[in-house]
Amino acid sequence: MKFDYWRYDLKLKHTFTISRSSRDVVPVVLVRFEKDGITAYGEASPNARYNENPDSVEAFFKKVDLDKLSDPFKLEYINDYLDSIAPHNASAKAAIDIVMHDWIGKRLGVPLYKFFGGEKEKAPVSTFTIGIDTPEVIVEKVKEAANYPVLKIKVGLPNDEEIIKAVRSVTNKPLRVDANEGWKSKEEALERINWLASQNVEFIEQPMPAAQIEDVRWLRERVRIPIVADEAVGSLYDMSTLATAYDGINIKLQKNGGLLKARKMIYAARANKMKIMLGCMIESSVGITAAAQISPLVDWNDLDGNVLISNDPFKGAVNEDGKIILNDEPGLGVAPLG
Ligand code: MG
Numbered sequence: 392m393k394f395d396y397w398r399y400d401l402k403l404k405h406t407f408t409i410s411r412s413s414r415d416v417v418p419v420v421l422v423r424f425e426k427d428g429i430t431a432y433g434e435a436s437p438n439a440r441y442n443e444n445p446d447s448v449e450a451f452f453k454k455v456d457l458d459k460l461s462d463p464f465k466l467e468y469i470n471d472y473l474d475s476i477a478p479h480n481a482s483a484k485a486a487i488d489i490v491m492h493d494w495i496g497k498r499l500g501v502p503l504y505k506f507f508g509g510e511k512e513k514a515p516v517s518t519f520t521i522g523i524d525t526p527e528v529i530v531e532k533v534k535e536a537a538n539y540p541v542l543k544i545k546v547g548l549p550n551d552e553e554i555i556k557a558v559r560s561v562t563n564k565p566l567r568v569d570a571n572e573g574w575k576s577k578e579e580a581l582e583r584i585n586w587l588a589s590q591n592v593e594f595i596e597q598p599m600p601a602a603q604i605e606d607v608r609w610l611r612e613r614v615r616i617p618i619v620a621d622e623a624v625g626s627l628y629d630m631s632t633l634a635t636a637y638d639g640i641n642i643k644l645q646k647n648g649g650l651l652k653a654r655k656m657i658y659a660a661r662a663n664k665m666k667i668m669l670g671c672m673i674e675s676s677v678g679i680t681a682a683a684q685i686s687p688l689v690d691w692n693d694l695d696g697n698v699l700i701s702n703d704p705f706k707g708a709v710n711e712d713g714k715i716i717l718n719d720e721p722g723l724g725v726a727p728l729g
Contacts, residue, residue, distance in 0.1 A: 392424075392425065392426045392457060392460070392461060393423075393424070393425040393426075394422065394423070394424050394425075394452075394455075394457055394460065394490075395422070395423050396420050396421060396422040396423070396449070396452055396486075397420070397421055398418055398419070398420055398421075398445050399418070399419055399420075399421055399675070399704055400416045400417070400418050400419075400702075401416065401417045401418070401419055401436075401673055401674075401675060401700045401702065401703075402415070402416055402700060402701050402702045403415055403416065403417065403673065403699055403700055403701070404699060404700065404701050405522065405524075405528075405532065405699070406522070406524075407522045407673065407699065408522045408523040408524060408545070409522060409523060409545045409547070409569070409571045410523070410545070410546070410547030410548055410570060410571040410572065410573035411440070411547075411571060411572070411573075412439070414673075417436065417672075417673040417700075418437075418444075418445045419434055419435060419436045419437075419445075419673075419674065419675060419678075420434070420435040420437070420445050420448045420449065420452075420483075420486065421433070421434050421675070421677060421704070422434065422435070422452075422486045422487070422489075422490050423490070424460070424463075424490040424491070424493075424494055426461075426463070426494065427498070429494055429497045429498055431463075431490045431491070431493035431494035431497060431722060431723075432489075432490060432493055432677050432705070432723065432725055432727075433485075433486040433487060433488075433489035433490030433491075433493065433677065433681070434485075434486055434489065434674060434675055434677040434678040434681070435448045435482040435483050435485060435486035435645070436482055436645045436672040436673060436674040436678055436696075437482045437483070437645075438482065438645065438646070438672055440622065441479065441481060441482075441646060442479065443479075443480065443481070443482050443483070447480065447483070448480070448482060448483040448486070451476065451477065451480045451483035451484075452483060452486075452487075454476050454477070455473070455476065455487065459472045460487070460491065463491040463492075463494045463495050463498075464495060466488070466491060466492070466495075466651050467651070469487070469488070469491055470484070470488060470648070470649070470651050470652065473487060473488070473648075481645060481646055481647060481648040482645040482646075482672075484648040484649055485644045485645050485647075485648050485649040485650075485678075486649075487649070488644075488648065488649025488650055488651055488652070489644065489649055489650060489677070489678070489681045489723070492649075492650050492651075492681070492684075492722070492723070493681075493722040493723040493725070494722065495722070496721045496722030496723065497721045497722040499721065500721045501721055502684070502717065502718070502719050502720060502721060502722070502724055503650075503681075503684035503722060503723060503724075504683075504684045504685070504686075504687060504717055507654065507684060507685055507688065509684075509685065509686075509687035509688050510687055511687055511715075511716075511717040512687075513687040514683070514686040514687045514692060514714075514715045514717070515686070515689065515690060515691055515692050516540055516541060516692065516713040516714060516715075517539075517541075517686075517692040517693060517694045517695055517710055517713045517714075517715055518539070518541045518542060518543035518567055518691075518692070518693045518695065518713070519536045519539035519541075519542055519543065519695050519698065519713060520542075520543045520544075520545065520569075520693070520695055520699065521533060521536065521542055521543070521544050521545065521558070522545050523545045523546065523547075523548055523550075523554065524554075526553055526554070526556070526557035527557075529554055529557040529558060530557050530558075530560065530561055533557075533558050533561045533562055534561060537562075538712035538713075539712055539713045540564060540565075540712070540713055541564060541565050541566070541567065541593075541713065542558065542562070542564060542565075542566050542567070543566070543567045543568070543569060543596075543693055543695075544558055544566050544567070544568050544569070545568075545569050545571065546568055546569070546570050546573065546583075547569075547570035547571050547572070547573020547574065548573060551570075551583060552586065555568075555587065555590050555592075559590060563591065565591060565592075565593050566590070566591060566592045566593065567592065567593050567594055567595075567596065567691070567693075568587055568592050568594075568595050568596065569595075569596040569597065569621070570583075570595065570596065570597060570598045570599075571596075571597055571621075571622070572597050572598075572599060572600040572601060572622055573598075574598050574599055575599070575600065576606075577599065577603075577606040577607075577609050577610055580598045580599050580606070580610055581610055581613055581614065583598070584598060584610065584614045584616065584618075585614060587616070588614065588615055588616045592616060593616065593617075594616050594617040594618065594619055594638070594639070595614075595616060595617075595618055595619070596618075596619045596620075596621050596641060596668075597619070597620060597621040597622050597623065597641075598610065598618060600622075601620075601622040601623035604623065604632070604633075604635075604636045605636075607620075607623075607636040607637065608635060608636040611636060611637070611638070617638035617639055617666065618636075618637050618638055618639075619637060619638065619639040619640065619641055619666070619668055620633050620636075620637040620639070620640045620641065621640075621641035621643075621668075621670065623637070624640045624641060624642065624646070624647065624656075625647075626647075626652075627652065627655050627656055627659055630656070630659040630660055630662075630663050630665070631663055633663075633665070634660075634663035634664065634665055637665065638665060638666055639660070639665050639666030639667060639668055639690070639691075640656070640660050640665055640666075640667060640668065641668040641669075641670045641693070642656050642657065642660075642667060642668070642669055642670070642689070643669075643670045643671055643672060643682075644671075644678065644681055644682050645671070645672045645674065645678065646672070650681060650684070650685065653669075653682075653685060654685060654688075657685070657688055657689065666690045666691070667688075667689040667690050667691070668689065668690065668691040668692070668693060669682055669685065669686055669689040669691070669692050669693065669694065670693040670694070671693065671694050671695070671696040672696055673696045673699060673700065674696040674697060675697055675700070675703050675704055675705050676697045676703050676705040676706055676707035676708070676725055677705050677707065677723065677725050678696065678697075679694050679696050679697040679707065679708065679710075680705075680707030680708040680717075680723050680724060680725050681723055682694055683707075683708035683715050683717055684717065684723065686715050686717075692715060694710065694715060695710060697710070698710050703728070704727060704728055704729075705725045705726065705727055705728060706725065706726055706728055707723060707724055707725035707726070708724065
């Protein structure tokens with residue numbers, strides 16, 4: 392049995408700007424697990440919003456007792472064990488949960504989407520994300536994304552209207568908008584959302600800071616498009632509280648700790664009558680393909696993290712103009728390139 396990992400810098404095709412940060416390179420930590428002649432892969436894409444970075448991921452891995460991973464089928468036990476090492480560290484835990492799932496699928500000879508009971512043809516179309524930029528660059532990016540039927544637009548800085556107007560100058564396709572906690576007062580958020588609703592925007596993601604749930608509850612009574620929680624979605628146990636303020640949740644493996652936890656959150660959200668969006672960080676095809684395996688189980692997909700990079704070290708599920716195409720290889724169905 393062997394577990395090893397290495398860092399890899401994902402290079403973005405365009406500088407990626409959201410309300411709190413701007414990035415050209417995203418460092419991830421790829422993992423490999425070998426047992427009984429089966430090699431499996433996983434990935435951590437740590438995000439500073441959740442107090443993680445490649446150092447914290449590696450520090451977490453160093454604390455893992457390999458003996459506890461000796462039977463990957465014990466997913467509940469392994470996830471509980473990872474939580475017992477330290478709270479948070481969701482991307483490090485996701486990497487291990489993903490590599491265990493890949494191993495199980497390969498051992499059983501089944502693609503994971505089948506293991507989860509999904510039908511790959513049923514995956515909703517994925518949005519393509521347009522980061523914050525000048526109106527001129529936004530217009531170019533929207534033209535480049537001409538084949539994607541639905542766009543996700545990042546806002547939350549003072550130039551929101553300018554951005555949406557630039558998008559609308561080239562396309563009428565449906566938009567989903569993500570403010571990444573950018574609006575700090577409920578009055579400002581209300582004004583912006585009402586304007587967005589007039590621009591054929593389907594829903595708004597995380598309009599206000601995660602901690603301001605009272606304000607979001609106030610907003611929800613006053614707007615006519617759904618409000619989706621992203622940064623506010625922590626653990627499984629948040630679901631009933633979130634349901635009092637939000638219409639849906641954005642689940643991300645890297646934010647929520649992997650496939651087992653994501654599946655439990657799907658069921659918890661359904662039980663609370665919330666819609667489910669499946670999102671991602673900037674990730675290679677390892678992390679994106681892992682998420683794609685549960686993509687048939689959700690309402691809205693936003694799995695373009697690997698489309699935004701120019702040096703993907705793996706191949707796996709393919710995003711063809713927003714359509715997520717899973718292969719039928721066992722496990723994740725990913726393979727290193729070169
Ligand atoms: Mg978001």
